Amino acid sequence: MPISVGIFFGGQSREREISFAGGRTVYDHLDRKLFTPVPIFVDSLGNFILIDAQYLYQGTIREFYPSASVANFEGIPLYIESLPATESHALFIKKIGKKIEPADFSKYFDVAFLCLHGPYGEDGALQGLLEWYQMPYTGSGILPAALGIDKIFQQKLLQQAGFLVPPxxxxxxxxxxxxxxxxxxxxxxxxxxxxxxxxxxxxxxxxxxxxxxxxxxxHAFTTAVHKAFFMETISYDSWKSHAPADQKAWFNRLIDPREGIGFPLLVADQICYTPHALLDYLTLYFQKHREPILLISTQAEAVIIIEAFIEGREFSCIVLEAEQDHPIALPPTEMHKGKLHFDYRAKYLPGIVRKQTPMALSSSLLDAIRKQAIALFQLLDCQVYARIDGFITPKNEIILNDPNTTAGMHPASFLFHQAAEIGLNPTQLLTFIIKCSLEVRRDKGYLMAGSLLKRLEASL
Structure with a gap:
């Protein structure tokens, strides 16, 4: 009998759309001889929804949930959190599937495959919830996940451990x-x-x-700081100069949590849950005032980092735990982007950046990158797999800057790209991740993980 795998995707973070695409990839490529995929959509309010598989193939989350036809602003689809707080969400959930509670997870699946990114998914929160209910899950545990998302603590830890870090x-x-x-x-x-x-x-x-x-x-400095905090200032002159088309474009960007600050947001002393409420507020405000007004996301950052720009070649290196406590680093991938900033669009839209695996370096430098990636994997006590990003400078200095305990699972991700270099197709790699994760959870005392591992090994 196949093992049931609950694929967790979506989530509450600003990376929910790439997580949604990753969950679809895992669903499509899971070995049906070994596993039965169970899609668990996590919405931006934290609900766990056993979603009908047909919705996996929508372009974006807000096209189908809550519903572009009933939840929109001038035709712009809204996320569920952009609806009024008093709105009943049960009908929207019922339309796409069934809400389930964490205490009942074991009724629906045997192991959780985590495709969530960012806060509430990649920071140890969901891992802790699953551990509470002794539900086996993929990837690193609570501590590595918490360390992996906190860039401030990372820098301190890396510096104390002897890694190079920029000022x-x-x-x-x-x-x-x-x-x-x-x-x-x-x-x-x-x-x-x-x-x-x-x-x-x-x-x-x-x-x-x-x-x-x-x-x-x-001005550029202020814009950059506001972008990092997820806040925005709008002035009287800019608001009054907006033609209807400009105003719609501004709201379109503001609604999208990847590009704008998202909703709900704070303006003066109140929370605006919807673009309609913000439009009404700004219209009345600028009838009486000429001072600029500050908009702040309710998920704004409390502190941001400003660091020296690193001149060098940018790479990403996947580390896999071939056997427990014996990680190996795959051939690192270089991003050829010219003078382009490797932002969200460059990462995920095809054709903008070319990826080369392995990057064109001497074998000794490639080995040096892989050794440092493994060292950071071990420093953070990661398990199963991780993606380590960094730069190699013109002086051949290696600077690691962003360990990720949940690598992207979309089709063009570094994870699949590099696994192909060692002969693993996506289906084989996903099986490896589940098997290795069950070994880790078994050794942590999960009773269910041990029996599931025996079933999987018998099938393999």
């Missing part, structure tokens, strides 16, 4: 909002980290909230 400084939201002189703060940043520098959120992935500032430009 950096932290900027807290309270400090930024209470600043008296933007020029003076910019001078302090340049003195600390130099030019150009990178402004980025401390708990986001997929290059969301990342900007490179190339020169002493207070």
């Amino acid at each position: 950096s400084m932290l900027l807290r939201q309270k400090e930024w909002r209470n600043r008296e002189d933007t020029n003076k703060l910019l001078d302090q940043v340049i003195a600390a980290v130099g030019l150009p520098f990178v402004v980025k959120s401390s708990r986001q992935g997929s290059s969301i909230g990342v900007t490179i500032v190339h020169q002493h430009d207070p």
Whole structure:
């Protein structure tokens, strides 16, 4: 009898759409002789929904949930959190599947395959929930996941362990909002980290909230900081100059959590759950006031990182745990992007960036990258697999900057790209991840994991 695999995708983070695409890939490529896939859509309110498989093949989440036909702003589809807080969501859930509770997970599947990214999925929160109910799951445990998402703690840990890290400084939201002189703060940043520098959120992935500032430009600096915090200032002049088409384009960007700050958001002393409410607020506000107004995401970052820009060749290296406590690093992939910033669009839209695996380096440098990737994997006590990103500088210095305990599962991901170099197709790789994860959970005392592993090994 095949093992039932609950595929968790979607989620509450800004990376929900890439997680949605990854869940679909896992669903399509899971070996049906060994496993029965059970799609578990996690919505942006934290509901777990046993979703009808037909909805996996929609382009984006908000096309079908809540429903582009009934939840939209001037034709722009909304996410479920953009509906009024008093709105009943039960009907929307019933339309696409069935809500299930964590205490009942074992009734629907045997092991959880995690495709969630960012906060509430890749930070140890979901891992902790599954551990509470002794449900086996894929990938790293609570501690590695928590360390892997916290870029601030990572830098401290890497530096203490002897890894190279770029000069950096932290900027807290309270400090930024209470600043008296933007020029003076910019001078302090340049003195600390130099030019150009990178402004980025401390708990986001997929290059969301990342900007490179190339020169002493207070406006560019302010824009970059606001993007990293997920806040935005709108002035009287800019609002009044918006034609209807411009206003619609602005709302379209604002609604999308990848590009804008998303909803709900804070404006002055109240929460706006919908674009309609924000439009009404801004219309009334600018009838009486000329001062700019600040919009802040309810999921805004409390602190952001500003660090020196690293001149070098950018790479990503997948590490697999061939046997427990014996990780191997796959051939690293280089991103050929020219002068393009490797942002969300460059990462996930085909044709923008070319990937080369393995990157064109001497065998000794390739080995050095792989050894450092393994060392970081072990430092964070990762399990099963991880994706380690970094740069190699013109002086052949290796700088690792972003360990990910849940690698992307979309078809063009580094995970599948590099696994192909060692002869593993996507179906074989997913089987490996499940088998290795069951071994890890068994050794952690999960009774169910041991029996599932025996069943899988017998089938293999």
